[in-house]
Amino acid sequence: MAFALVQEFKFDRVDYSYDRRGDVLDISFGVPAPAIALQVEDWLAIQVRLNPPSLQGMTIVGFKRIFEKINRYAEKELPRRMKKLATVKLSIEYDRESDTLVMRWQEEASGLRRLTQRIFHHRVEKPSIFEPLSRRAGFGLEGMPADQSLRNIYVEKTLPSKDIVGIKILEFTKCGQTALEGFLGAIVDTLFEPSTEHDENVQLITNALIRHLDWQRFAALAT
Amino acid sequence: MHEAIPDPTGFQAILTDECWQHIVSRHPEMQPFRQFVVETIREPDGIYSGKRDPSRRIYCKRYLQVSEVGDTLDLLVFVGSADGYVATAYFAAYSLRMLGALIWPSR
Numbered sequence: 001m002a003f004a005l006v007q008e009f010k011f012d013r014v015d016y017s018y019d020r021r022g023d024v025l026d027i028s029f030g031v032p033a034p035a036i037a038l039q040v041e042d043w044l045a046i047q048v049r050l051n052p053p054s055l056q057g058m059t060i061v062g063f064k065r066i067f068e069k070i071n072r073y074a075e076k077e078l079p080r081r082m083k084k085l086a087t088v089k090l091s092i093e094y095d096r097e098s099d100t101l102v103m104r105w106q107e108e109a110s111g112l113r114r115l116t117q118r119i120f121h122h123r124v125e126k127p128s129i130f131e132p133l134s135r136r137a138g139f140g141l142e143g144m145p146a147d148q149s150l151r152n153i154y155v156e157k158t159l160p161s162k163d164i165v166g167i168k169i170l171e172f173t174k175c176g177q178t179a180l181e182g183f184l185g186a187i188v189d190t191l192f193e194p195s196t197e198h199d200e201n202v203q204l205i206t207n208a209l210i211r212h213l214d215w216q217r218f219a220a221l222a223t
Numbered sequence: 224m225h226e227a228i229p230d231p232t233g234f235q236a237i238l239t240d241e242c243w244q245h246i247v248s249r250h251p252e253m254q255p256f257r258q259f260v261v262e263t264i265r266e267p268d269g270i271y272s273g274k275r276d277p278s279r280r281i282y283c284k285r286y287l288q289v290s291e292v293g294d295t296l297d298l299l300v301f302v303g304s305a306d307g308y309v310a311t312a313y314f315a316a317y318s319l320r321m322l323g324a325l326i327w328p329s330r
Contacts, residue, residue: 017245021308022310023303024301032250036315036316039317041274043274043279047313
């Protein structure tokens with residue numbers, strides 16, 4: 001029997017704390033709660049809540065030292081960035097029949113646009129297409145396949161604007177962990193290894209994430 | 224309380240009550256484990272310097288059982304090498320990438 005599991009995350013309860021002496025930024029979605037970290041990079045951890053298991057937040061160690069290289073106003077602009085993050089809605093949908101995980105994000109409308117939408121119950125779904133996240137093929141060092149971790153990841157783009165609005169991972173039970181690792185790794189590399197050649201879709205998805213945080217100078221580094 | 228903790232390289236890390244209060248306010252699961260943090264600095268499995276921020280020392284020690292948190296977790300303690308202060312500490316279940324350059328033990 002087919003079924004789909006859908007979970008929505010709203011970040012409207014974004015709580016954050018920046019410790020200037022330790023240069024540590026802790027972001028939590030809701031009140032801080034017991035959690036275990038998934039260490040993405042030595043400076044970046046995703047915190048997963050213990051009970052019930054859910055996304056708790058993230059920790060960035062060396063926030064100012066790392067991010068001021070990209071945006072000298074990183075600390076000053078933090079409150080505005082967090083406010084912006086609070087407008088993002090992330091939905092995660094798993095379909096067992098196709099063994100596919102789809103993640104979509106969108107910024108909720110605010111002000112007059114939101115009011116108009118409420119009054120007229122008007123929400124238009126834009127048509128979209130899926131493209132492979134990475135087009136690179138071939139083999140890397142020591143004969144190991146290059147970018148195999150990205151093989152099952154597709155990005156969803158709206159038409160005609162081609163804005164990235166989500167990602168899809170195929171064969172999720174078999175490849176999901178590797179795919180997510182590859183995905184996060186590709187984003188970090190795109191941000192911080194400007195000399196390396198990156199796939200267009202990885203760049204676009206990184207830029208989409210940056211746009212939500214509004215750090216446009218990241219994009220300049222990625223090109 | 225101002226606790227100076229020597230690590231195996233001779234470096235002294237500093238853990239103050241203020242640091243600790245900040246850590247547990249953001250990572251409440253750490254509340255019973257101040258002694259684990261001290262132990263991780265004193266007798267780590269490894270000490271690393273940060274990849275993006277080389278001025279950061281990262282202490283790592285594996286704990287097979289952490290009461291009411293989980294099994295087989297790495298305690299990561301982040302210390303500023305300039306001032307020695309403990310910046311943060313938490314348990315990690317999994318690391319996607321290496322924790323920077325290994326300082327200790329030397330290869």
